[in-house]
Amino acid sequence: MTRAVSSTCPYCGVGCGIVLNVDENDRIRWVDDDPVNLSSTGMLCVKGRFGTTFVNHPDRIQTPLIKRNGRFEEATWDEALDVVANRLLEHRGHFGSFASAKATNEDAFVQQKFVRLVMGTNNIDHCTRLCHSPSVEAMLQQLGSGATSNSYIDYEEASCIVLVGCDPGSNHPVIASRMRRAIDTLGTKLVVVNPRRIEMCDRADLFLQPKAGTDVALFNGIARAVLDDGLADVSFIEGRTEGFDAFVSAVREATVEECADLCGVAAEEIRAAARFFARPPARRGQPPELRPGSCLVWGMGITQHTQGTDNAHSLLNLALLAGQLGRPGCGVSPLRGQNNVQGCGDAGCIPDSLPGYQPYGDAAIAPFEQLWGAGLPRSPGLKATDMVEQIASGTIRAMYIVGENPLLSEPNLHHATDLIRALDFLVVQDLFLHETAELADVVLPACSFAEKDGTFTNSERRIQRVRRAIAPVGLARPDWEILCDVARRMAPGAGVDPAQFAYGSASEVFDEFARLMPQIRGINYERLEGEGGIQWPCPSPDHPGTRYLYADSFPRGLARFVPVRQRAVAEETPDDEYPLVLNTGRVLYHWHGGTITRRVAGLMEQVDTVPVAVHPADAAVAGIQEGDPVLVFSRRGRMGGKAVVTDAVQPGNLFVPFVKLQDSAANFLTNNVYDEVSRIPEYKVCAAKIEKKRERKGAFAR
Amino acid sequence: MAAMARPLPPDFPIRSQLLARLYDEQRRAGWIAPGFADAIARELRLPVAEVWEAATSYADFRSAPLIGDEVRCAGLSCQLARGAFAEMPSEASHCLFRCYDAPATGGEEPFPAPMVRQAGPLLAPDITNTDRLNAARRLGRDAALNAVAESGLRGRGGAYFPVGTKWRAALEERRPIALVVNAEEGEPGVFKDRALLSLAPRRVVEGIAIAAFILEPAVIVVFANGQADPAVRSLEEALDIAEPQLDVAIVRGGGGYVLGEESALLNALEGRRPVPRTKPPYPVQSGLFGMPTVVNNIETFANLSVHFGDVPGFRTRGTPxxxxxxxxxxxxxxxxxxxxxxxxxxxxxxxxxxxxxxxxxxxxxxxxxxxxxxxxxxxxxxxxxxxxxxxxxxxxxxxxxxxxxxxxxxxxxxxxxxxxxxxxxxxxxxxxxxxxxxxxxxxxxxxxxxxxxxxxxxxxxxxxxxxxxxxxxxxxxxxxxxxxxx
Amino acid sequence: MKLNGVSVEATGSLLDTVLAAGIALPHLCKDDNLPVIGACRTCLVEADGRIVAACSTPAAGVQECATDSERAVRIRRGVLELTAAMQSGPAGAAGGPRSAESLEAYASHAPRPGQYGLRSGTHADLSNPFFSFHEDACILCARCVTACQELQHIGAIGIAGRGHTARVTPGAGVSFRESICTSCGSCVAACPTSALRPKG
CATH class of the missing domain: 3.10.20.600 (Ubiquitin-like (UB roll))
Structure with missing residues (x-):
């Protein structure tokens, strides 16, 4: 007999409902979709459906491990927790922590509480730094909130969807399905902006293929076309925004044709994109009283640049200019990559604000200090990428990394590995003994999503339950419980009341979180049980949740235009030695660095080596044919892969997913240079070269 | 370009072009190769499996080339005349709708006037002006609709549903209507639509114009049998000289008896596998791409023209x-x-x-x-x-x-x-x-x-x-x- | 309305009403997750004297509905006999996440074995790493195809051919692995037999 447990998918930020069917041996036998889940409406992708077998993979860490004489030894929880507590007490003041966007809101909330209250620092961050920090920075500045403004249902009620620098078919498959539903059944227009031809291009009405790093020029050009053609939403601009004049003068510095030249897109296409976005033809069934809307959707193609924040500004400016915010069927959507990257930020695992994006001002911090009974640090902490870089200076000497594998996700991995090795003390809490964990002093076995209770918050701000479906594997424990144990051991030494970390259940943790984050104050487990997921803002128990933001006002009052100008396209551009642009991304069958998906047999059967997409012209120059083993080099490293010869990439470009397979990963090549504002690395552009891997011939060839 | 077809409006969902593409290819190449299905899928932005569904779901579309068989009519009357039931007709055979000419071989021909054995108002010599349309216009939309309802006219496709009731149901949806003219006569042994289209095409076109005046459809589509070239040519000529001009698309079918079921016909027009839909919703509520849709038969349209030529006289023929x-x-x-x-x-x-x-x-x-x-x-x-x-x-x-x-x-x-x-x-x-x-x-x-x-x-x-x-x-x-x- | 002689509240379709009343009725092509298909004809009931498919008949407007009338049961059994005759392999039995649906339908209607000669396909497609397809268990209910086309809007599979040549296929001469299938598994989740079943 199997039992069925409703939960939320642990992969991307779509947050699909899943039903785990578990057998009497606590094995997940089958994962069902959940037709009543409002985010996924009965859909799943391959990873959600077939990708959860990692939970029972033999590689799971079964016990705490302590490294002695360079080797891990199994330890009891008491031993391991004592070591962690004692060593961390020594390192207060030069400590940093990575939280996990894969873990629950409850895990994240307890972790930031531990870091702020016990470790006395705001040096906490998570993977948002590597994906959407520029979006969040730009949205906070211009709108006052860093979340997706619309819901997925708005993609189905939009008259036009503009996809910029994202590949939802691979990375947010259920959102892609919902978009296809609108396109196929309602005639919704689709505009794709991407240097690479993605699967959604099959259904696109317009496909713009700009040169890498020219997004500001492109979106300023589209804005210019909106202005020139009289498509701007004047009443929205007058009533709800500020800074328009400065924006207009910046945009007027270049004509549409000049922008077109810069980004390699035809001026006519720029104008067409402007018309589609600003004034889309009504989809079928569009309520006549409502203006047809456009959803502006973007991904890492916008953010992972040294000008990532500028790029995000240029998008938001366009949305404001066309007034495509605050109604059904429109909005701005940074597609979130991880299941709980929204929640991890909401819960305060970011260095520059408290839970609920509350700044470190007296007014905001007071309720925290009152409830937690101690003073909290008030200066912004280090961002994730800076924490790693600051190991070199000794500013960071100890780290506590939960559910993250920076040695797959940081740029320039050789460099990052050297830094992490230099730490005095490293705790890693995770499911598998991955690249980063190998370098740890103590490794703590954490529960997977299937072994614990909690909540995830998805890309549409919907808080959904995660439910324990199987007993913990080995001695694994939920992250928040482990963190509480560490905190209680350290509390006396840190002058904190141990009772601050004495939660009886995940539900109790959530209640404290909801008490401190006004946007979710109306939510508790009882409501989630009865109503399913609820979208914040939900300020009171009788509030139904919020489908789209900014209906009447922006959190900062008026939305602000931020003029931006195209700068150098990238820090490192092709030259004679490295003549190609290396672009990175993801594939459907693997998830990010692959720590999890490498442990799912079927996914490995689908993709077992890193595919390197190369244009036929470049392949011909290098003598490469489809399927050939290839080597790709940058100034920082090299990797192996399998050639995919395709005109989906432009001549002069390579595309490599950053999953690590056969010990090869794109991040050995990527450049550790950063956007000034958000400190996101420039994963999307570096100079590279490709060659066919020579077959070994000779006596020692295998 | 295929002969005798007129494209659907360009703002229609692109998948509506699929049937026309498959039809053209079948006529051009004699079969539909998987490679063609791949190409058309890319062009029309459709999944290839959905294209393949449509390509393999029509009697006249072949997924392998057919070589050199004589086309002999497979209709019942021709088999009777041939006296050879045991010898099954060749793969290339199908009904040629010349049952009056049994045993027929070759292809379709214009319906010969002498084969009208008994004429009434429908098969009388074709009209030469638009007096009946003008009569309907003089009544005005509402009164003309009432006149249709009060005429007792029932659909002549075989189901005899009251035309006025059908139209009123579509109009009550208060959304743009699709008007589908069913000329997909595909039942062996029946050739009356071909007779009408060959001999009284202007009467048919006038009937369509009257329906268009009353229904004010957003789109008019004639779904015409893929083999019935002479009849369609005659219809096109009548459309060309129609005053005022009617904006009519003509889509040619791929054959199949099931197209007599109107929701299957609508699926075919949408580029889907031509199979019936469940009802409700009925086509008048949600038909072609969800539009309230009126499907009427050629003979029904001809009757509309007859009716407005002599409103009091219409009820004097037939039964109450x-x-x-x-x-x-x-x-x-x-x-x-x-x-x-x-x-x-x-x-x-x-x-x-x-x-x-x-x-x-x-x-x-x-x-x-x-x-x-x-x-x-x-x-x-x-x-x-x-x-x-x-x-x-x-x-x-x-x-x-x-x-x-x-x-x-x-x-x-x-x-x-x-x-x-x-x-x-x-x-x-x-x-x-x-x-x-x-x-x-x-x-x-x-x-x-x-x-x-x-x-x-x-x-x-x-x-x-x-x-x-x-x-x-x-x-x-x-x-x-x-x-x-x- | 009266359902098998008992007053019940009419909700949605007749099938919804029947199931809400706790009465078992096969519905091999109707999945909660999918629109009405109307292909399998195993949910036939007698409504005000007419035999109708419960899945596609609105309950409103029906006065009396019987799932257990002799005629309705007899015709359903006939349909299930034709359905069973499409399944030749041992795969006709368990194996898919929903195959209990067809097994229960057969169990409750006792189709006469061999009433109709077998007419099943034999093709099997084992190419996908996560699931396999077995024509010898397929009843052409079209749930998989509907899930692929109308739920996920992928369109990797379709029903090619008409009449008795119809079959589920990922395209002409193409395996699941070679097709545009994204392995989302919605087809497997929808299948009421074991024609599509997870591997391992």
Whole structure:
């Protein structure tokens, strides 16, 4: 007999409902979709459906491990927790922590509480730094909130969807399905902006293929076309925004044709994109009283640049200019990559604000200090990428990394590995003994999503339950419980009341979180049980949740235009030695660095080596044919892969997913240079070269 | 470019172009290769499996090239005339809709005027002006709609649904309407739409114009049989000279009896697998791409023109429940095959006698084609009107009347109908798809005991009318001539 | 309305009403997750004297509905006999996440074995790493195809051919692995037999 447990998918930020069917041996036998889940409406992708077998993979860490004489030894929880507590007490003041966007809101909330209250620092961050920090920075500045403004249902009620620098078919498959539903059944227009031809291009009405790093020029050009053609939403601009004049003068510095030249897109296409976005033809069934809307959707193609924040500004400016915010069927959507990257930020695992994006001002911090009974640090902490870089200076000497594998996700991995090795003390809490964990002093076995209770918050701000479906594997424990144990051991030494970390259940943790984050104050487990997921803002128990933001006002009052100008396209551009642009991304069958998906047999059967997409012209120059083993080099490293010869990439470009397979990963090549504002690395552009891997011939060839 | 088609509006969903592309390719290349399906899928932004679904779901579309077979008519009358049921028609064969010319070979031809054996207002010499349209316009939309409703006009495709009721239901949706003109005449033995299109195309076009005046449709589509080139050419010529010009798309079909089911026809227009939809919603509520959709038959449109030419006179012909005339397609063992335009309610026997039966034994009739049933000589005194003519299956339907020699022709004819229904099952629902081939097998094997039970499952279990009526020929033949199957 | 002689509240379709009343009724082509298909004809009931498919008949407007009338049961059994005759392999039994649906339908209607000769396909497609397809268990209910086309809007599979040549296929001469299938598994989740079943 199997039992069925409703939960939320642990992969991307779509947050699909899943039903785990578990057998009497606590094995997940089958994962069902959940037709009543409002985010996924009965859909799943391959990873959600077939990708959860990692939970029972033999590689799971079964016990705490302590490294002695360079080797891990199994330890009891008491031993391991004592070591962690004692060593961390020594390192207060030069400590940093990575939280996990894969873990629950409850895990994240307890972790930031531990870091702020016990470790006395705001040096906490998570993977948002590597994906959407520029979006969040730009949205906070211009709108006052860093979340997706619309819901997925708005993609189905939009008259036009503009996809910029994202590949939802691979990375947010259920959102892609919902978009296809609108396109196929309602005639919704689709505009794709991407240097690479993605699967959604099959259904696109317009496909713009700009040169890498020219997004500001492109979106300023589209804005210019909106202005020139009289498509701007004047009443929205007058009533709800500020800074328009400065924006207009910046945009007027270049004509549409000049922008077109810069980004390699035809001026006519720029104008067409402007018309589609600003004034889309009504989809079928569009309520006549409502203006047809456009959803502006973007991904890492916008953010992972040294000008990532500028790029995000240029998008938001366009949305404001066309007034495509605050109604059904429109909005701005940074597609979130991880299941709980929204929640991890909401819960305060970011260095520059408290839970609920509350700044470190007296007014905001007071309720925290009152409830937690101690003073909290008030200066912004280090961002994730800076924490790693600051190991070199000794500013960071100890780290506590939960559910993250920076040695797959940081740029320039050789460099990052050297830094992490230099730490005095490293705790890693995770499911598998991955690249980063190998370098740890103590490794703590954490529960997977299937072994614990909690909540995830998805890309549409919907808080959904995660439910324990199987007993913990080995001695694994939920992250928040482990963190509480560490905190209680350290509390006396840190002058904190141990009772601050004495939660009886995940539900109790959530209640404290909801008490401190006004946007979710109306939510508790009882409501989630009865109503399913609820979208914040939900300020009171009788509030139904919020489908789209900014209906009447922006959190900062008026939305602000931020003029931006195209700068150098990238820090490192092709030259004679490295003549190609290396672009990175993801594939459907693997998830990010692959720590999890490498442990799912079927996914490995689908993709077992890193595919390197190369244009036929470049392949011909290098003598490469489809399927050939290839080597790709940058100034920082090299990797192996399998050639995919395709005109989906432009001549002069390579595309490599950053999953690590056969010990090869794109991040050995990527450049550790950063956007000034958000400190996101420039994963999307570096100079590279490709060659066919020579077959070994000779006596020692295998 | 394919001959005789006019594209759908460019703002229509792009998948609506699929059928036209497949049709063109079939005509150009003689088959639809997987590579073509791939290319068209890319061009129309459709998944290739969905293109392949459509490409393999029409009688006339081939997924392998066909070499050098002579096209011989496979209709019942031509098989009778050929006297060779045992020798199954070649793969290239299909009904040529020249039952008056049996046994026909080659292709379709314009309907010859001398084959109008009895004319009424529909088959009278074609009109030369738009007086009837003008009359409707003078009434105004609302009054004209009332006039249609009060005329008692019923659809002539075979279901005889009141036209006014259908139109009012579509108008009540208060959304842009699609008007679909059904010229996909695909029932072997019926050629009345071809006769009308060949001989009175301007009357048909005027009827469409009257409907367009009343319904103000956002789109008008003629769904025309893919083989009926002469009829479509004639329609195009009439459209070209129509005043005022009508914006009409013409889509050519790929054949298949199921297209007589209007929701299957709408699926075909949408570029989907041509299978019936469940109802509700009915097409008048949600039809072509969700628009309220009116589907009417060619003969219905011609009747509209007739009606507005003589509003008081319309009800003087036919019966009070079903006023007007009906074109019968008479063929088989007769000396005078052809089109007979008769007032509804006329006796079947009278029509049969008029056509000059030439039989060795007794006269028998197949009424309503593969969906109808057989009648023995003693059961011909029935008025031709909607509804069944006999409980075992015979019905007026689209007006196909095949005169047979009983008992000599019965076994072959019943098997031909059973086989046709099995081959023409669209394959969507289980009772029809699985049941009709087995019904044929049982009948061919003379295993008549099992037939009743299976016929009940097919009749009451099938999704659409074609399945529900498929057992008719078998059951009626067994009823009247049980001996011939032993 | 009266359902099998008992007053019940009419909700949605007749099938919804029947199931809400706790009465078992096969519905092999109707999945909660999918629109009405109307292909399998295993949910036939007698409504005000007419045999109708419960899945596609609105309950409103029906006065009396019987799932247990002799005629309805007899015709349903006939449909299930035709359905069973499409399944030749041992795979006709368990194996898929929903195959209990067809097994229960057969169990409750006792189709006469061998009433109709077998007419099943034999093709099997084992190319996908996560699931396999077995024509010898397929009843052409079209749930998989509907899930692929109308739920996920992928369109990797379709029903090619008409009438008795119809079959589920990922395209002409293409395996699941070679097709545009994204392995989302919605087809497997929808299958009421074991024609599509997870591997391992």
């Amino acid at each position: 429940e079903t006023p007007g005339t009906k074109i019968l397609s008479v063929s088989g063992r007769v000396r005078l095959p052809g089109a007979y335009e008769v007032p509804l309610g006329v006796s079947l026997r009278k029509v049969v006698e008029q056509s000059g039966p030439a039989v060795a034994g007794e006269v028998a009739v197949l009424a309503g084609g593969p969906s109808g049933g057989f009648l023995s000589a003693g059961h011909l005194d029935v008025p031709l009107q909607p509804g069944i003519l006999h409980a075992t299956g015979a019905m007026l339907g689209a007006g196909g009347i095949v005169v047979l020699d009983a008992p000599g022709d019965i076994r072959d004819a019943a098997l031909a109908m059973a086989r046709f229904n099995a081959e023409e099952s669209c394959g969507k629902c289980t009772p029809c798809r699985e049941g009709t081939p087995r019904l044929y097998d049982l009948l061919a094997a003379g295993d008549v005991d099992g037939i009743d039970g299976l016929a009940e499952v097919i009749q009451f279990g099938s999704l659409c009318g074609l399945g529900q009526m498929a057992p008719g020929p078998v059951r009626s033949a067994l009823h009247f001539w049980p001996g011939v199957f032993a």
